[in-house]
Amino acid sequence: MRLHRLDITAFGPFGGTQTVDFDALSAAGLFLLHGPTGAGKTSVLDAVCYALYGSVPGARQSGTGQGLTLRSDHAAPATRTEVRLDLTVSGRRLEITRQPPWERPKRRGTGTTVDKAQTWLREYDAAAGTWKDLSRSHQEIGEEITQLLGMSREQFCQVVLLPQGDFARFLRADAEARGRLLGRLFDTHRFAEVEKRLAERRRATEAQVRAGDAELLADAHRMQQAAGDGTEPPAPQPGDPGLADAVLAWAAVARSTARERLTVAHCARSAAESARAAAERALADVRERARLQRRFAEARERAVRLQERSAAHEEAWTRMERARKAEAVAPALELREEAEAEHRRATAEEARARALLPPEHGEAGAAGLAAAARRAAEELGGLESARRAERRLAGIVAERAGLDRQERADEEILQDAEGWLAGWEATRADLRARIESAQEAAARAEQLAVRLEAARKRLDAARLRDRLARDTERSRARALASRERAAEARAHWLDLKEQRLAGIAAELAAGLVDGEPCAVCGATDHPAPARKVAGHVGREAEETALAAHQRADEERAEDERRLAVAREALAAATAEAGDAPTDRLAAEADELERGHAEARTAASGLHTATEELRQAEQERERRLADRQEAAHRVASRAAHRDALDREKAALEAELAAARSTAGSVAERAAQLERQAARLTEAADAVRAAEEAAQRLKDADARLADAAFRAGFDTPQAAAAALLDDAAHRDLQRRLDARQSEEAAVRAVLAEPDTAAAARQPLADPAAAERAAEAATRRLQQAVSVYDAAVRRCAELDRLSARAAASVRRLAPLRTEHDRVARMAGLAAGTSADNERRMRLEAYVLAARLEQVAAAATVRLRRMSSGRYTLVHSDDRAGRGRSGLGLHVVDAWTGRERDTATLSGGETFFASLALALGLADVVTDEAGGVRLDTLFIDEGFGSLDDQTLDEVLDVLDSLRERDRSVGIVSHVPDLRRRIHAQLEVVKGRSGSTVRLRGAR
Secondary structure (H helix, E strand, C coil): CEEEEEEEEEEECCEEEEEEEEEHHHHHCEEEEEEECCCHHHHHHHHHHHHCCCHCCCCHHHHCCHHHEEEECCCCCCCCCEEEEEEECEEEEEEEEEEEEEECCCCCCCCCEECCCCCEEEECCCCCCCEEEECCCHHHHHHHHHHCCCCHHHHHHCCCCCCCHHHHHHHHHHHHHHHHHHHHHHCHHHHHHHHHHHHHHHCCCCHHHHHHHHHHHHHHHHHHHHHCCCCCCCCCCCCCHHHHHHHHHHHHHHHHHHHHHHHHHHHHHHHHHHHHHHHHHHHHHHHHHHHHHHHHHHHHHHHHHHHHHHHHHHHHHHHHHHHHCCCCCHHHHHHHHHHHHHHHHHHHHHHHHCCCCCCHHHHCCCCHHHHHHHHHHHHCCCCHHHHHHHHHHHHHHHHHEEEEEEEEHHHHHHHHHHHHHHHHHHHHHHHHHHHHHHHHHHHHHHHHEEEEEEHHHHHHHHHHHHHHHHHHHHHHHHHHHHHHHHHHHHHHHHHHHHHHHCCHHHHHHHHHCCCCCCCCCCCCCCCCCCCCCCCCCCCCHHHHHHHHHHHHHHHHHHHHHHHHHHHHHHHHHHHHHHHCHHHHHHHHHHHHHHHHHHHHHHCHHHHHHHHHHHHHHHHHHHHHHHHHHHHHHHHHHHHHHHHHHHHHHHHHHHHHHHHHCCHHHHHHHHHHHHHHHHHHHHHHHHHCCCCCCCCHHHHHHHHHHHHHHHHCCHHHHHHCCCCHHHHHHHHHHHHHHHHHHHHHHHHHHCCCCHHHHHHHCCCHHHHHHHHHHHHHHHHHHHHHHHHHHHHHHHHHHHHHHHHHHHHHHHHHHHHHHHHHHHHHHHHHHCCCCCCCCCCCCHHHHHHHHHHHHHHHHHHHHHHHHCCCEEEEEECCCCCCCCCCEEEEEEEECEEEEHHCCCCCHHHHHHHHHHHHHHHHHHHHHHHCCCCEEEECCCCCCCHHHHHHHHHHHHHHHHHHHCEEEEEEEHHHHHHHHCCCEEEEEEECCCCEEECCCCC
């Protein structure tokens, strides 16, 4: 994979469009990516990763869940975020363009809207010399790039970007942490899944075997309960191999005992059934004889009671016969009663109607009263015209009163309108003056707002300037002290180094052995070896001084970097704030704040005054219209009032003649209506009374005739013989009951079986019932014993069959569990067969780590001048598991030690060698995809000059494989050593990139 060109627009700190020409940078083989903190060096690498995978590396990925935070805060609102990468991978020239989600202003209206993310993939056609579109699908492009590179995003970020901090932690990490990183890079999760599946399978089979054993023991306890003889079942626990045989043997004995008890219970049940049948037959015979004897005795008692009530029966029969004869007279009696009631009502109504008539009509007959009513009705008809005139006169009076009310209302409207319009000019002038004053205040507030914002920014910058000045002074003092401490530490180290070199012969002599050659001269005879003198400086003291010097130098570099950052920030703040004192700027800002607040308060009344003027003008138009309409109504109302007065005079003259002695026509009409109604009602009442008297006379004659024909002396005797419905039903029921009772008694006394039973001795059903109940209890007990025996045998047979099936089912499960448990223990490193307690995934990763250590050693020896070698170790660490140990071999001492003991500079070039070796191994693992462009992020500041030269020589040697390496660093010395540079410059409007020294 080789990068050619990267275009970044509105991405991260880059507000505009920036272009990185990787072809020009790669021509030198080794190039430097540098710039101040926060300028955006890492954002260039983020853009490369985002173009390839649609997300940024590491922890920065969590902040881009919606894609909106990738956008630069310096970008113009109309500029969309875009990253375009031109690269060659697997022999294909591709161009990837990605645009994350974009929150842009709406084209219509106000507010914003979010455009979806977009992606384009194009391929360069060398034959045609043009770009060809391949896809615009996020998923298709992601799958295509991942397949071509052969690496996931995590592998790419670990192999191509080479984050040194991660590998430094990798060197010092324990086996578990190394395993997690290597597992992500080499995708060995499938082996972990195998371990997990084996462990799950072991637990599952173990649970199945234990569940089967527990079920088998439960069946044994159920068989004990079913047997009921107190025999204890087998005692082995679940998992015991002999449990099945013990349960099956015990079940066979329990079944044999149960069958013997079943045979005994069957014989006892048959004998009990025979005894109960005989007792039931005897009980039935006794009960039947007792029933017949009771039936005969009851019939004799009923016959005696019938004879005693014979006189009452004769009397009831006679009364029923007279009631049947009186029923023929009942219609005439009812008709006479109805006629008498109607005659009483008609007589009372006639008396009431005559009491309401005038004295002159009190004794008149029906014909005279009807004639008087007709005369009153004729007079009433002549008053209809007078009624209409009276109603019209009332309407005229009401209409005249309404005109008077309207005239008073119009006068009030005219007076109110005239009064309001008189003050209109003064009101309008006052409102216009308020509007002009508010407009002036609004303009003044806008001017003061602009000045206030500038004053606030300058005040904030002044406060920042003062704070940064104090910080700069403190940083300068710390940097000066750090330089002094670094110089003292360096001088101390050089002194100790010189002293050690002076006494190095004593150190070499300490290792001489008689007969063995000297490491310097090769002689085997050592006549006068050097001796250590007082104050001798050893290797440990020199290394301690060197470590102190390196730490002091690192602190100096860090303090100087902080001082430079503080001075740069102070210069920027001073440029914005100027030299004015902060107090004076604060006072000016407060004065502008007060003026702005006063102007805004005065301008706040503009809308109110404008609205009041508009409402006042509308009110003036309304008042003018009301005044004009009221004047028109007053003029038209006068003519209408005169016409009403003339019509009123004519109607009053007409009504004076029609009223007569009454107060009004309506009162006269009411008098005539009441008189005609009373006369008509009285005539009708007289005629009804005469007709009712005639009907009463006819009813008396018919009643006397009907009573005579029915055999009664008088109508009153016939009425006394009548029975109502309830009495008639009761008397008939008693007669019918007497007749039925006599027939039933005769039938019982004539039965032969009943008479024969009466002649026998009295029966004793209680004794027979006690004998039958005793026989039934004995049978129930025998049946219960038999049923229990049957259920016991059936339950034992069922549970035995179930236990046998469980034993057959458990045999292969137990075999499978033993086999799976051995495999799971071996894969998990817990089995005794796995001596090093190495897990399956760790075993695979150990092989990969061994490859990585071998590849890293090639470069590490060169960086360390042949001193260090990385080796893989599968020794166990304490009680932990083995497989992922990583040691470094020091050629100077010949000893192997843990990588966590390396110093800061040694850790850097060791982790760099490890990262380059890992890149080679992962590349081979990914299918041999060639990686022509690599990036190394920071860490060079921990190296001394000699080691830095050796590291750069190793990186420069990568050009032999036609690779280009980009170094991301702040180290000033690298700017002198590496000519091809990509500088990231930050500014107030966003960062920019510059290419220097590239061809």
